[in-house]
Amino acid sequence: GAVVSQHPSRVICKSGTSVKIECRSLDFQATTMFWYRQFPKQSLMLMATSNEGSKATYEQGVEKDKFLINHASLTLSTLTVTSAHPEDSSFYICSARDGSGLDTQYFGPGTRLTVL
Amino acid sequence: AQTVTQSQPEMSVQEAETVTLSCTYDTSESNYYLFWYKQPPSRQMILVIRQEAYKQQNATENRFSVNFQKAAKSFSLKISDSQLGDTAMYFCAFGVWGTSGSRLTFGEGTQLTVNP
Numbered sequence: 111g112a113v114v115s116q117h118p119s120r121v122i123c124k125s126g127t128s129v130k131i132e133c134r135s136l137d138f139q140a141t142t143m144f145w146y147r148q149f150p151k152q153s154l155m156l157m158a159t160s161n162e163g164s165k166a167t168y169e170q171g172v173e174k175d176k177f178l179i180n181h182a183s184l185t186l187s188t189l190t191v192t193s194a195h196p197e198d199s200s201f202y203i204c205s206a207r208d209g210s211g212l213d214t215q216y217f218g219p220g221t222r223l224t225v226l
Numbered sequence: 227a228q229t230v231t232q233s234q235p236e237m238s239v240q241e242a243e244t245v246t247l248s249c250t251y252d253t254s255e256s257n258y259y260l261f262w263y264k265q266p267p268s269r270q271m272i273l274v275i276r277q278e279a280y281k282q283q284n285a286t287e288n289r290f291s292v293n294f295q296k297a298a299k300s301f302s303l304k305i306s307d308s309q310l311g312d313t314a315m316y317f318c319a320f321g322v323w324g325t326s327g328s329r330l331t332f333g334e335g336t337q338l339t340v341n342p
């Protein structure tokens with residue numbers, strides 16, 4: 111149980127285009143999902159917290175107009191990187207909080223974004 | 227604000243031996259959770275073990291156990307009978323769940339290499 115999927119696993123796009131990343135909790139309902147960014151050999155940096163049916167809460171320094179987050183259902187959250195630039199190239203990871211029982215975050219496999 | 231410190235950037239251990247990874251944290255919260263996650267080369271974050279702060283008994287999951295010292299704000303991970311598949315980056319994380327928001331704060335990670 112407690113499986114989180116993320117799609118796509120890797121994407122290459124041209125500068126100026128937008129990219130959407132999906133995060134799904136497959137076997138549990140997630141009222142809260144989180145989006146992280148990870149640079150090589152570094153820790154995870156929380157970008158935003160996504161609550162089902164409400165606006166996402168962004169961490170300081172994260173541009174909400176650039177990183178659009180939608181959490182329309184209890185099993186799906188999406189991150190859209192708008193007008194992507196090479197500096198947006200990174201590894202993006204989502205997690206979903208299982209609010210029942212153990213109340214733990216489970217992570218997706220991540221998405222490698224490369225902006226040319 | 228919470229901080230999590232992992233003072234060992236890299237560690238190595240021989241197969242079948244025991245290794246302990248250190249983690250300290252700082253918080254003013256009284257109710258919280260502590261986690262160890264591993265991130266193998268695939269970059270999938272995997273939950274290793276979880277500890278509720280109100281529980282005095284140290285958590286154990288098969289070969290993985292923790293030494294939770296609440297007063298000292300210390301949360302070390304012991305891996306017994308190390309296996310080659312344990313090679314990964316290990317992250318200690320602090321979690322607070324509440325109506326104001328739920329988030330994990332990660333340490334910088336310890337790269338563990340298990341040698342044959």
